[in-house]
Amino acid sequence: MRFSSETSSGGVTEQLFTLPFTFGEIPGVLWTPDGACGTRPLILMGHGGGQHKKTPGIVARAQRFAAECGFAVAAVDAPAHGDRPRTEAHDRLIGEMRERMRTGGDVAPVLAEVHGLIAGQSVPEWRAVVDAVQQLDHVGAGPVGYWGLSLGCGLGVPFVASEPRVRAAVLGLNGAETSAEAAARITVPLEFLVQWDDERVPRAASLALFDAFASAEKTLHANPGHHGEVPAFELDSSLRFFTRHMG
Amino acid sequence: MRFSSETSSGGVTEQLFTLPFTFGEIPGVLWTPDGACGTRPLILMGHGGGQHKKTPGIVARAQRFAAECGFAVAAVDAPAHGDRPRTEAHDRLIGEMRERMRTGGDVAPVLAEVHGLIAGQSVPEWRAVVDAVQQLDHVGAGPVGYWGLSLGCGLGVPFVASEPRVRAAVLGLNGAETSAEAAARITVPLEFLVQWDDERVPRAASLALFDAFASAEKTLHANPGHHGEVPAFELDSSLRFFTRHMG
Numbered sequence: 001m002r003f004s005s006e007t008s009s010g011g012v013t014e015q016l017f018t019l020p021f022t023f024g025e026i027p028g029v030l031w032t033p034d035g036a037c038g039t040r041p042l043i044l045m046g047h048g049g050g051q052h053k054k055t056p057g058i059v060a061r062a063q064r065f066a067a068e069c070g071f072a073v074a075a076v077d078a079p080a081h082g083d084r085p086r087t088e089a090h091d092r093l094i095g096e097m098r099e100r101m102r103t104g105g106d107v108a109p110v111l112a113e114v115h116g117l118i119a120g121q122s123v124p125e126w127r128a129v130v131d132a133v134q135q136l137d138h139v140g141a142g143p144v145g146y147w148g149l150s151l152g153c154g155l156g157v158p159f160v161a162s163e164p165r166v167r168a169a170v171l172g173l174n175g176a177e178t179s180a181e182a183a184a185r186i187t188v189p190l191e192f193l194v195q196w197d198d199e200r201v202p203r204a205a206s207l208a209l210f211d212a213f214a215s216a217e218k219t220l221h222a223n224p225g226h227h228g229e230v231p232a233f234e235l236d237s238s239l240r241f242f243t244r245h246m247g
Numbered sequence: 248m249r250f251s252s253e254t255s256s257g258g259v260t261e262q263l264f265t266l267p268f269t270f271g272e273i274p275g276v277l278w279t280p281d282g283a284c285g286t287r288p289l290i291l292m293g294h295g296g297g298q299h300k301k302t303p304g305i306v307a308r309a310q311r312f313a314a315e316c317g318f319a320v321a322a323v324d325a326p327a328h329g330d331r332p333r334t335e336a337h338d339r340l341i342g343e344m345r346e347r348m349r350t351g352g353d354v355a356p357v358l359a360e361v362h363g364l365i366a367g368q369s370v371p372e373w374r375a376v377v378d379a380v381q382q383l384d385h386v387g388a389g390p391v392g393y394w395g396l397s398l399g400c401g402l403g404v405p406f407v408a409s410e411p412r413v414r415a416a417v418l419g420l421n422g423a424e425t426s427a428e429a430a431a432r433i434t435v436p437l438e439f440l441v442q443w444d445d446e447r448v449p450r451a452a453s454l455a456l457f458d459a460f461a462s463a464e465k466t467l468h469a470n471p472g473h474h475g476e477v478p479a480f481e482l483d484s485s486l487r488f489f490t491r492h493m494g
Contacts, residue, residue: 196458196467210469211443217478220443220469222457231464233491237484244480 001132008034012066019076021128023121027083028076028129029053031062032138036072039140041246042133044126044166045075046152048173049114052082061147061235069243072139076129078155079121089117107200112177115154119178122155123162130165143246147238149173149193150200150227157209161185168245170238173198173227175205176212183212190215191241193230194222201227248379255281259313266323268375270368274330275323275376276300278309279385283319286387288493289380291373291413292322293399295420296361299329308394308482316490319386323376325402326368336364354447359424362401366425369402370409377412390493394485396420396440397447397474404456408432415492417485420445420474422452423459430459437462438488440477441469448474 005016011034019026032040043065047055053075062073077083080090097110134141146169148156153174160166161182169186172193176183190213194206210220223231252263260281266273279287290312294302300322309320324330327337344357381388393416395403400421407413408429416433419440423430437460441453457467470478 194467216471218471219478219480220441220467222467222469224463224465231466233466236487240483 001135010063010067012063019129019132021125023079023125024085026076026125026129027053028074029062030133030136030139031066031073033066033070036070036138038138039142040070040072040138041142041145041242042072042074042130042139043145043147043242043246044129045073046122046126046146046148046156047075047078047081048149049111049151050081051151053077054082061238064235064239065242068239069246071145071242071246072133074129074133076125078151079118079125090114093117101200108175108177108202108205111200112154112175115151115174116178118151119155119158123159126155126159127163130163143167145169145242145246146171147242149230154179157186158182160188168242170241172206172221173201173230174209175201176208177205179209180212183209184214187214187216189217189241189245190219191238192218192220193234194220195227195229196222196224198227248382257310257314259310266376266379268372270326270372271332273323273372273376274300275321276309277380277383277386278313278320280313280317283317283385285385286389287317287319287385288389288392288489289319289321289377289386290392290394290489290493291376292320293369293373293393293395293403294322294325294328295396296358296398297328298398300324301329308485311482311486312489316486316493318392318489318493319380321376321380323372325398326365326372337361340364348447355422355424355449355452358447359401359422362398362421363425365398366402366405370406373402373406374410377410390414392416392489392493393418394489396477401426404433405429407435415489417488419453419468420448420477421456422448423455424452426456427459430456431461434461434463436464436488436492437466438485439465439467440481441467442474442476443469443471445474 001019003017015030017028065071065073080086093114100107144165150173153171157179160169168189170191248266250264262277312318312320327333340361347354391412397420400418404426407416415436417438
Protein backbone atom coordinates (compact mmCIF):
# COMPACT_ATOMS: atom_id res chain seq x y z
CA MET A 1 0.00 0.00 0.00
CA ARG A 2 1.52 3.27 -1.16
CA PHE A 3 0.32 6.75 -0.15
CA SER A 4 0.78 9.45 -2.78
CA SER A 5 -0.75 12.52 -1.12
CA GLU A 6 -2.19 13.80 2.15
CA THR A 7 -4.39 16.88 2.59
CA SER A 8 -6.68 18.14 5.33
CA SER A 9 -9.99 20.00 5.23
CA GLY A 10 -12.70 20.61 7.82
CA GLY A 11 -10.94 18.52 10.45
CA VAL A 12 -10.62 15.51 8.14
CA THR A 13 -7.41 14.14 6.62
CA GLU A 14 -7.62 12.69 3.12
CA GLN A 15 -4.91 10.27 1.93
CA LEU A 16 -4.73 8.99 -1.64
CA PHE A 17 -3.28 5.49 -1.96
CA THR A 18 -2.67 2.69 -4.45
CA LEU A 19 -2.80 -0.95 -3.49
CA PRO A 20 -1.13 -3.52 -5.78
CA PHE A 21 -3.45 -6.49 -6.43
CA THR A 22 -4.12 -9.38 -8.82
CA PHE A 23 -5.83 -7.30 -11.51
CA GLY A 24 -3.44 -4.30 -11.39
CA GLU A 25 -3.21 -1.46 -8.88
CA ILE A 26 -6.32 -0.34 -6.96
CA PRO A 27 -6.48 3.48 -6.62
CA GLY A 28 -8.10 4.46 -3.33
CA VAL A 29 -8.68 7.22 -0.80
CA LEU A 30 -8.82 7.11 2.98
CA TRP A 31 -10.47 9.74 5.18
CA THR A 32 -9.81 9.93 8.93
CA PRO A 33 -10.27 12.64 11.57
CA ASP A 34 -7.21 14.95 11.77
CA GLY A 35 -4.73 13.55 14.29
CA ALA A 36 -6.57 10.21 14.48
CA CYS A 37 -4.77 7.67 16.63
CA GLY A 38 -5.85 4.12 17.48
CA THR A 39 -8.56 1.72 16.34
CA ARG A 40 -11.88 3.03 14.97
CA PRO A 41 -14.80 1.79 12.84
CA LEU A 42 -14.07 1.65 9.11
CA ILE A 43 -16.80 2.45 6.56
CA LEU A 44 -16.22 1.30 2.97
CA MET A 45 -17.98 3.41 0.33
CA GLY A 46 -18.83 1.97 -3.07
CA HIS A 47 -19.55 4.62 -5.72
CA GLY A 48 -22.22 4.45 -8.44
CA GLY A 49 -21.85 3.46 -12.09
CA GLY A 50 -19.86 5.96 -14.16
CA GLN A 51 -18.61 7.60 -10.94
CA HIS A 52 -15.29 7.26 -9.09
CA LYS A 53 -13.75 7.19 -5.61
CA LYS A 54 -13.88 10.97 -5.19
CA THR A 55 -17.27 11.63 -6.74
CA PRO A 56 -18.94 14.53 -4.82
CA GLY A 57 -21.56 12.35 -3.07
CA ILE A 58 -18.84 10.08 -1.69
CA VAL A 59 -16.61 12.96 -0.55
CA ALA A 60 -19.51 14.75 1.20
CA ARG A 61 -20.55 11.59 3.07
CA ALA A 62 -16.98 10.61 3.97
CA GLN A 63 -16.30 14.08 5.39
CA ARG A 64 -19.33 13.89 7.68
CA PHE A 65 -18.70 10.26 8.74
CA ALA A 66 -15.10 11.12 9.71
CA ALA A 67 -15.76 14.56 11.24
CA GLU A 68 -18.99 13.78 13.15
CA CYS A 69 -18.49 10.11 14.07
CA GLY A 70 -14.70 9.71 14.13
CA PHE A 71 -14.91 6.89 11.58
CA ALA A 72 -12.26 5.98 9.01
CA VAL A 73 -13.76 5.91 5.49
CA ALA A 74 -12.25 4.21 2.45
CA ALA A 75 -13.32 4.42 -1.20
CA VAL A 76 -11.69 2.90 -4.27
CA ASP A 77 -12.23 3.20 -8.01
CA ALA A 78 -14.34 0.19 -8.98
CA PRO A 79 -12.98 -1.92 -11.83
CA ALA A 80 -13.42 -0.08 -15.18
CA HIS A 81 -14.10 3.21 -13.33
CA GLY A 82 -12.14 6.35 -12.42
CA ASP A 83 -8.41 5.88 -13.06
CA ARG A 84 -8.72 2.19 -13.97
CA PRO A 85 -8.53 0.58 -17.43
CA ARG A 86 -11.55 -0.95 -19.17
CA THR A 87 -11.55 -4.25 -21.04
CA GLU A 88 -13.39 -4.87 -24.28
CA ALA A 89 -16.18 -6.61 -22.32
CA HIS A 90 -16.68 -3.50 -20.15
CA ASP A 91 -16.77 -1.24 -23.21
CA ARG A 92 -19.30 -3.41 -25.00
CA LEU A 93 -21.70 -3.67 -22.04
CA ILE A 94 -21.43 -0.03 -21.01
CA GLY A 95 -22.04 1.00 -24.64
CA GLU A 96 -25.09 -1.27 -24.82
CA MET A 97 -26.43 0.18 -21.53
CA ARG A 98 -26.02 3.81 -22.67
CA GLU A 99 -27.73 2.99 -25.96
CA ARG A 100 -30.72 1.51 -24.12
CA MET A 101 -30.90 4.54 -21.79
CA ARG A 102 -30.89 6.82 -24.82
CA THR A 103 -33.58 4.89 -26.70
CA GLY A 104 -35.74 4.02 -23.69
CA GLY A 105 -34.95 0.29 -23.91
CA ASP A 106 -34.90 -2.17 -20.99
CA VAL A 107 -31.77 -1.20 -19.05
CA ALA A 108 -32.15 -3.58 -16.08
CA PRO A 109 -30.77 -6.82 -17.63
CA VAL A 110 -27.67 -5.06 -19.06
CA LEU A 111 -27.09 -3.27 -15.76
CA ALA A 112 -27.25 -6.63 -13.99
CA GLU A 113 -24.71 -8.05 -16.46
CA VAL A 114 -22.35 -5.10 -15.87
CA HIS A 115 -22.63 -5.52 -12.10
CA GLY A 116 -22.01 -9.28 -12.37
CA LEU A 117 -18.91 -8.80 -14.54
CA ILE A 118 -17.39 -6.19 -12.23
CA ALA A 119 -18.33 -7.93 -8.95
CA GLY A 120 -16.14 -10.96 -9.73
CA GLN A 121 -13.18 -8.60 -9.54
CA SER A 122 -14.30 -6.10 -6.91
CA VAL A 123 -15.26 -8.54 -4.12
CA PRO A 124 -11.68 -9.84 -3.59
CA GLU A 125 -10.40 -6.27 -4.06
CA TRP A 126 -12.54 -4.92 -1.20
CA ARG A 127 -11.23 -7.74 1.00
CA ALA A 128 -7.65 -6.73 0.16
CA VAL A 129 -8.46 -3.08 0.93
CA VAL A 130 -9.81 -3.99 4.39
CA ASP A 131 -6.72 -6.15 5.06
CA ALA A 132 -4.38 -3.28 4.13
CA VAL A 133 -6.25 -0.35 5.69
CA GLN A 134 -6.82 -2.11 9.02
CA GLN A 135 -3.04 -2.50 9.41
CA LEU A 136 -2.69 1.28 9.68
CA ASP A 137 -2.23 2.59 13.23
CA HIS A 138 -4.96 5.23 12.85
CA VAL A 139 -7.56 2.71 11.55
CA GLY A 140 -6.85 -0.66 13.22
CA ALA A 141 -9.04 -3.78 13.25
CA GLY A 142 -12.36 -2.23 14.38
CA PRO A 143 -15.85 -3.01 13.12
CA VAL A 144 -16.45 -2.56 9.37
CA GLY A 145 -19.49 -1.05 7.65
CA TYR A 146 -20.32 -0.88 3.95
CA TRP A 147 -22.22 1.94 2.19
CA GLY A 148 -23.09 1.65 -1.51
CA LEU A 149 -25.98 2.58 -3.80
CA SER A 150 -26.69 1.56 -7.40
CA LEU A 151 -23.44 -0.05 -8.71
CA GLY A 152 -22.15 0.29 -5.14
CA CYS A 153 -25.06 -1.92 -4.06
CA GLY A 154 -24.67 -4.39 -6.93
CA LEU A 155 -21.03 -4.89 -5.93
CA GLY A 156 -21.74 -4.54 -2.22
CA VAL A 157 -24.28 -7.35 -1.90
CA PRO A 158 -21.87 -10.18 -2.86
CA PHE A 159 -19.09 -8.52 -0.83
CA VAL A 160 -21.16 -8.10 2.35
CA ALA A 161 -22.51 -11.65 1.92
CA SER A 162 -19.00 -13.12 1.90
CA GLU A 163 -17.13 -10.87 4.34
CA PRO A 164 -17.71 -11.58 8.05
CA ARG A 165 -15.88 -8.41 9.12
CA VAL A 166 -18.79 -6.30 7.79
CA ARG A 167 -21.24 -5.69 10.64
CA ALA A 168 -23.81 -3.39 9.00
CA ALA A 169 -24.54 -1.93 5.57
CA VAL A 170 -26.46 0.82 3.82
CA LEU A 171 -27.46 -0.41 0.35
CA GLY A 172 -30.03 0.52 -2.29
CA LEU A 173 -30.98 1.79 -5.76
CA ASN A 174 -30.54 -1.69 -7.15
CA GLY A 175 -32.74 -4.68 -7.95
CA ALA A 176 -32.70 -8.39 -7.37
CA GLU A 177 -31.59 -9.45 -10.89
CA THR A 178 -28.05 -10.58 -10.11
CA SER A 179 -27.83 -10.48 -6.39
CA ALA A 180 -30.84 -12.27 -4.84
CA GLU A 181 -28.81 -15.40 -4.10
CA ALA A 182 -26.05 -13.43 -2.33
CA ALA A 183 -28.67 -11.25 -0.57
CA ALA A 184 -30.15 -14.36 1.02
CA ARG A 185 -26.79 -14.97 2.74
CA ILE A 186 -26.67 -11.49 4.33
CA THR A 187 -27.70 -11.43 8.01
CA VAL A 188 -26.23 -8.13 9.29
CA PRO A 189 -28.41 -5.03 9.96
CA LEU A 190 -29.27 -3.16 6.75
CA GLU A 191 -30.71 0.18 5.73
CA PHE A 192 -31.96 -0.15 2.14
CA LEU A 193 -32.80 2.88 -0.03
CA VAL A 194 -35.37 2.86 -2.81
CA GLN A 195 -36.26 5.74 -5.12
CA TRP A 196 -39.99 5.37 -5.69
CA ASP A 197 -39.84 6.69 -9.27
CA ASP A 198 -36.48 5.15 -10.23
CA GLU A 199 -36.19 5.22 -14.01
CA ARG A 200 -33.43 2.56 -14.03
CA VAL A 201 -34.47 0.06 -11.37
CA PRO A 202 -38.06 -1.28 -11.50
CA ARG A 203 -39.83 -0.82 -8.17
CA ALA A 204 -40.74 -4.51 -7.97
CA ALA A 205 -37.07 -5.50 -8.43
CA SER A 206 -36.01 -3.18 -5.57
CA LEU A 207 -38.68 -4.59 -3.26
CA ALA A 208 -37.68 -8.14 -4.26
CA LEU A 209 -34.06 -7.45 -3.30
CA PHE A 210 -35.16 -6.03 0.08
CA ASP A 211 -37.30 -9.13 0.54
CA ALA A 212 -34.36 -11.43 -0.23
CA PHE A 213 -32.05 -10.22 2.57
CA ALA A 214 -31.94 -12.68 5.49
CA SER A 215 -31.20 -9.94 8.03
CA ALA A 216 -33.47 -9.84 11.10
CA GLU A 217 -32.98 -6.06 11.18
CA LYS A 218 -33.47 -4.54 7.76
CA THR A 219 -35.25 -1.29 7.13
CA LEU A 220 -36.41 0.00 3.76
CA HIS A 221 -36.48 3.76 3.15
CA ALA A 222 -38.39 4.73 0.02
CA ASN A 223 -38.60 8.32 -1.23
CA PRO A 224 -40.23 9.90 -4.27
CA GLY A 225 -38.01 10.88 -7.18
CA HIS A 226 -35.67 9.48 -9.78
CA HIS A 227 -32.55 7.31 -9.42
CA GLY A 228 -30.24 10.21 -8.56
CA GLU A 229 -32.61 12.10 -6.26
CA VAL A 230 -32.05 10.50 -2.82
CA PRO A 231 -33.05 13.25 -0.34
CA ALA A 232 -30.40 14.85 1.87
CA PHE A 233 -32.03 13.66 5.11
CA GLU A 234 -31.08 10.08 4.21
CA LEU A 235 -27.43 10.99 4.84
CA ASP A 236 -28.36 11.90 8.43
CA SER A 237 -30.17 8.59 8.69
CA SER A 238 -27.12 6.64 7.41
CA LEU A 239 -24.91 8.41 9.96
CA ARG A 240 -27.22 7.40 12.81
CA PHE A 241 -27.55 3.86 11.47
CA PHE A 242 -23.78 3.31 11.42
CA THR A 243 -23.35 5.04 14.79
CA ARG A 244 -25.88 2.60 16.26
CA HIS A 245 -24.21 -0.48 14.81
CA MET A 246 -20.50 0.38 14.82
CA GLY A 247 -20.69 1.18 18.55
CA MET B 248 -62.47 22.08 28.35
CA ARG B 249 -62.25 20.75 31.90
CA PHE B 250 -59.09 19.40 33.57
CA SER B 251 -59.62 16.60 36.08
CA SER B 252 -56.06 15.75 37.17
CA GLU B 253 -52.46 16.83 36.85
CA THR B 254 -49.38 14.72 37.59
CA SER B 255 -45.69 14.98 36.73
CA SER B 256 -43.09 12.34 35.88
CA GLY B 257 -39.64 12.52 34.26
CA GLY B 258 -39.89 16.27 33.68
CA VAL B 259 -43.25 15.96 31.89
CA THR B 260 -46.63 17.16 33.17
CA GLU B 261 -49.67 15.05 32.28
CA GLN B 262 -53.14 16.64 32.42
CA LEU B 263 -56.34 14.64 31.93
CA PHE B 264 -59.18 16.62 30.37
CA THR B 265 -62.66 16.30 28.95
CA LEU B 266 -63.94 18.39 26.11
CA PRO B 267 -67.72 18.68 25.54
CA PHE B 268 -68.59 18.15 21.86
CA THR B 269 -71.43 17.22 19.51
CA PHE B 270 -71.25 13.46 20.11
CA GLY B 271 -70.74 13.62 23.92
CA GLU B 272 -67.63 14.43 25.94
CA ILE B 273 -64.18 13.69 24.50
CA PRO B 274 -61.79 12.30 27.15
CA GLY B 275 -58.22 13.41 26.48
CA VAL B 276 -54.75 13.84 27.90
CA LEU B 277 -52.19 16.58 27.39
CA TRP B 278 -48.45 16.23 28.01
CA THR B 279 -46.16 19.28 28.26
CA PRO B 280 -42.68 19.83 29.71
CA ASP B 281 -42.84 20.71 33.45
CA GLY B 282 -43.13 24.48 33.84
CA ALA B 283 -43.90 24.98 30.14
CA CYS B 284 -44.72 28.56 29.30
CA GLY B 285 -45.53 30.05 25.89
CA THR B 286 -46.26 28.72 22.41
CA ARG B 287 -44.81 25.38 21.26
CA PRO B 288 -45.43 22.74 18.57
CA LEU B 289 -48.39 20.45 19.29
CA ILE B 290 -48.30 16.77 18.29
CA LEU B 291 -51.63 14.93 18.16
CA MET B 292 -51.38 11.18 18.75
CA GLY B 293 -54.01 8.80 17.42
CA HIS B 294 -54.00 5.38 19.13
CA GLY B 295 -54.56 2.01 17.45
CA GLY B 296 -57.76 -0.07 17.30
CA GLY B 297 -58.80 -1.52 20.66
CA GLN B 298 -56.36 0.85 22.43
CA HIS B 299 -56.97 4.14 24.25
CA LYS B 300 -55.45 7.57 24.91
CA LYS B 301 -53.03 6.27 27.56
CA THR B 302 -52.03 3.01 25.91
CA PRO B 303 -48.32 2.33 26.73
CA GLY B 304 -47.00 3.08 23.20
CA ILE B 305 -48.68 6.51 23.25
CA VAL B 306 -47.46 7.38 26.77
CA ALA B 307 -43.86 6.35 25.97
CA ARG B 308 -43.79 8.45 22.79
CA ALA B 309 -45.52 11.44 24.39
CA GLN B 310 -43.01 11.44 27.28
CA ARG B 311 -40.04 11.57 24.88
CA PHE B 312 -41.65 14.16 22.56
CA ALA B 313 -42.32 16.48 25.51
CA ALA B 314 -39.09 15.84 27.45
CA GLU B 315 -36.61 15.82 24.54
CA CYS B 316 -38.24 18.24 22.10
CA GLY B 317 -40.31 20.50 24.34
CA PHE B 318 -43.46 19.68 22.35
CA ALA B 319 -47.01 19.59 23.69
CA VAL B 320 -48.65 16.23 22.96
CA ALA B 321 -52.39 15.51 23.01
CA ALA B 322 -54.20 12.18 22.76
CA VAL B 323 -57.91 11.42 23.03
CA ASP B 324 -59.99 8.25 23.21
CA ALA B 325 -61.21 7.62 19.67
CA PRO B 326 -64.98 7.13 19.29
CA ALA B 327 -66.00 3.68 20.64
CA HIS B 328 -62.63 3.34 22.43
CA GLY B 329 -61.30 3.80 25.99
CA ASP B 330 -63.86 5.52 28.22
CA ARG B 331 -66.31 6.18 25.38
CA PRO B 332 -69.59 4.42 24.60
CA ARG B 333 -70.09 2.14 21.62
CA THR B 334 -73.12 2.09 19.36
CA GLU B 335 -74.71 -1.04 17.95
CA ALA B 336 -72.93 -0.39 14.62
CA HIS B 337 -69.54 -0.33 16.38
CA ASP B 338 -70.30 -3.56 18.24
CA ARG B 339 -71.42 -5.36 15.11
CA LEU B 340 -68.36 -4.38 13.03
CA ILE B 341 -65.83 -4.98 15.81
CA GLY B 342 -67.40 -8.38 16.48
CA GLU B 343 -67.20 -9.23 12.79
CA MET B 344 -63.55 -8.15 12.65
CA ARG B 345 -62.55 -10.24 15.69
CA GLU B 346 -64.35 -13.24 14.22
CA ARG B 347 -62.41 -12.92 10.97
CA MET B 348 -59.11 -12.53 12.86
CA ARG B 349 -59.93 -15.70 14.81
CA THR B 350 -60.87 -17.74 11.75
CA GLY B 351 -58.23 -16.34 9.39
CA GLY B 352 -60.80 -14.54 7.19
CA ASP B 353 -60.21 -11.38 5.16
CA VAL B 354 -59.95 -8.64 7.81
CA ALA B 355 -59.08 -5.71 5.53
CA PRO B 356 -62.56 -4.79 4.23
CA VAL B 357 -64.13 -4.86 7.73
CA LEU B 358 -61.23 -2.88 9.13
CA ALA B 359 -61.78 -0.28 6.42
CA GLU B 360 -65.49 -0.14 7.30
CA VAL B 361 -64.68 0.38 11.00
CA HIS B 362 -62.23 3.18 10.16
CA GLY B 363 -64.76 4.83 7.85
CA LEU B 364 -67.52 4.73 10.48
CA ILE B 365 -65.33 6.19 13.21
CA ALA B 366 -63.60 8.80 11.03
CA GLY B 367 -66.85 10.65 10.35
CA GLN B 368 -66.94 11.46 14.04
CA SER B 369 -63.24 11.74 14.89
CA VAL B 370 -62.22 14.27 12.20
CA PRO B 371 -64.37 17.12 13.62
CA GLU B 372 -63.38 16.02 17.14
CA TRP B 373 -59.65 16.39 16.43
CA ARG B 374 -60.36 19.87 15.05
CA ALA B 375 -62.19 20.81 18.28
CA VAL B 376 -59.28 19.44 20.34
CA VAL B 377 -56.77 21.61 18.43
CA ASP B 378 -59.04 24.66 18.89
CA ALA B 379 -59.27 24.07 22.65
CA VAL B 380 -55.70 23.00 23.40
CA GLN B 381 -54.13 25.85 21.42
CA GLN B 382 -55.98 28.35 23.64
CA LEU B 383 -53.92 27.21 26.62
CA ASP B 384 -51.04 29.53 27.57
CA HIS B 385 -48.49 26.68 27.71
CA VAL B 386 -49.44 25.36 24.22
CA GLY B 387 -50.49 28.32 22.07
CA ALA B 388 -51.07 28.42 18.32
CA GLY B 389 -47.80 26.85 17.11
CA PRO B 390 -47.32 24.33 14.30
CA VAL B 391 -49.31 21.07 14.59
CA GLY B 392 -48.11 17.55 13.79
CA TYR B 393 -50.09 14.30 13.69
CA TRP B 394 -48.79 10.84 14.65
CA GLY B 395 -50.99 7.76 14.18
CA LEU B 396 -50.58 4.12 13.13
CA SER B 397 -53.20 1.52 12.22
CA LEU B 398 -56.59 2.98 13.35
CA GLY B 399 -54.64 6.17 14.14
CA CYS B 400 -53.66 6.29 10.46
CA GLY B 401 -57.12 5.39 9.17
CA LEU B 402 -58.55 8.32 11.16
CA GLY B 403 -55.50 10.50 10.61
CA VAL B 404 -55.55 10.50 6.80
CA PRO B 405 -58.94 12.27 6.44
CA PHE B 406 -58.07 14.58 9.35
CA VAL B 407 -54.67 15.62 7.97
CA ALA B 408 -56.20 16.02 4.49
CA SER B 409 -58.76 18.51 5.78
CA GLU B 410 -56.84 20.39 8.48
CA PRO B 411 -54.47 23.10 7.23
CA ARG B 412 -52.92 23.60 10.69
CA VAL B 413 -51.22 20.17 10.41
CA ARG B 414 -47.73 20.70 8.96
CA ALA B 415 -46.30 17.15 9.04
CA ALA B 416 -47.45 13.64 9.95
CA VAL B 417 -46.18 10.18 10.82
CA LEU B 418 -48.66 7.60 9.57
CA GLY B 419 -48.65 3.88 8.74
CA LEU B 420 -49.81 0.31 9.36
CA ASN B 421 -52.86 0.94 7.22
CA GLY B 422 -53.91 0.37 3.63
CA ALA B 423 -55.57 2.33 0.88
CA GLU B 424 -59.05 0.79 1.15
CA THR B 425 -60.96 3.73 2.63
CA SER B 426 -58.49 6.54 2.51
CA ALA B 427 -56.90 6.78 -0.95
CA GLU B 428 -59.11 9.71 -1.95
CA ALA B 429 -58.24 11.71 1.18
CA ALA B 430 -54.57 10.68 0.87
CA ALA B 431 -54.43 12.32 -2.56
CA ARG B 432 -55.29 15.65 -0.89
CA ILE B 433 -52.39 15.47 1.60
CA THR B 434 -49.37 17.57 0.63
CA VAL B 435 -47.46 17.98 3.93
CA PRO B 436 -44.24 16.02 4.66
CA LEU B 437 -44.95 12.45 5.76
CA GLU B 438 -43.11 9.56 7.33
CA PHE B 439 -45.06 6.37 6.58
CA LEU B 440 -44.45 3.09 8.43
CA VAL B 441 -45.03 -0.35 6.93
CA GLN B 442 -44.59 -3.70 8.67
CA TRP B 443 -43.30 -5.99 5.92
CA ASP B 444 -45.06 -9.09 7.32
CA ASP B 445 -48.22 -7.32 8.53
CA GLU B 446 -50.89 -9.98 9.12
CA ARG B 447 -53.72 -7.41 9.02
CA VAL B 448 -52.78 -5.00 6.24
CA PRO B 449 -51.79 -6.50 2.87
CA ARG B 450 -48.39 -5.21 1.72
CA ALA B 451 -49.81 -4.05 -1.62
CA ALA B 452 -52.51 -1.99 0.15
CA SER B 453 -49.86 -0.27 2.30
CA LEU B 454 -47.72 0.56 -0.73
CA ALA B 455 -50.81 1.81 -2.57
CA LEU B 456 -51.62 4.20 0.28
CA PHE B 457 -48.02 5.51 0.29
CA ASP B 458 -48.32 5.93 -3.47
CA ALA B 459 -51.56 7.91 -3.12
CA PHE B 460 -50.18 10.73 -0.93
CA ALA B 461 -49.62 13.93 -2.94
CA SER B 462 -46.78 15.10 -0.63
CA ALA B 463 -43.54 16.08 -2.36
CA GLU B 464 -41.68 14.86 0.73
CA LYS B 465 -42.92 11.46 1.82
CA THR B 466 -40.67 8.71 3.08
CA LEU B 467 -41.66 5.08 3.55
CA HIS B 468 -39.99 3.07 6.30
CA ALA B 469 -40.61 -0.67 6.02
CA ASN B 470 -39.40 -3.16 8.63
CA PRO B 471 -39.76 -6.93 8.97
CA GLY B 472 -42.29 -8.27 11.45
CA HIS B 473 -45.99 -8.33 12.23
CA HIS B 474 -48.50 -5.49 12.70
CA GLY B 475 -47.50 -4.77 16.32
CA GLU B 476 -43.74 -5.14 15.90
CA VAL B 477 -42.58 -1.67 14.78
CA PRO B 478 -38.90 -1.51 15.89
CA ALA B 479 -37.88 0.88 18.68
CA PHE B 480 -35.54 2.87 16.41
CA GLU B 481 -38.57 4.19 14.48
CA LEU B 482 -39.48 6.25 17.57
CA ASP B 483 -36.10 8.02 17.28
CA SER B 484 -36.81 8.59 13.61
CA SER B 485 -40.27 10.09 14.35
CA LEU B 486 -38.70 12.44 16.90
CA ARG B 487 -36.17 13.70 14.36
CA PHE B 488 -38.83 13.96 11.65
CA PHE B 489 -41.05 16.21 13.78
CA THR B 490 -38.06 18.20 15.04
CA ARG B 491 -37.12 18.90 11.41
CA HIS B 492 -40.61 20.00 10.41
CA MET B 493 -42.00 21.66 13.55
CA GLY B 494 -38.79 23.75 13.78
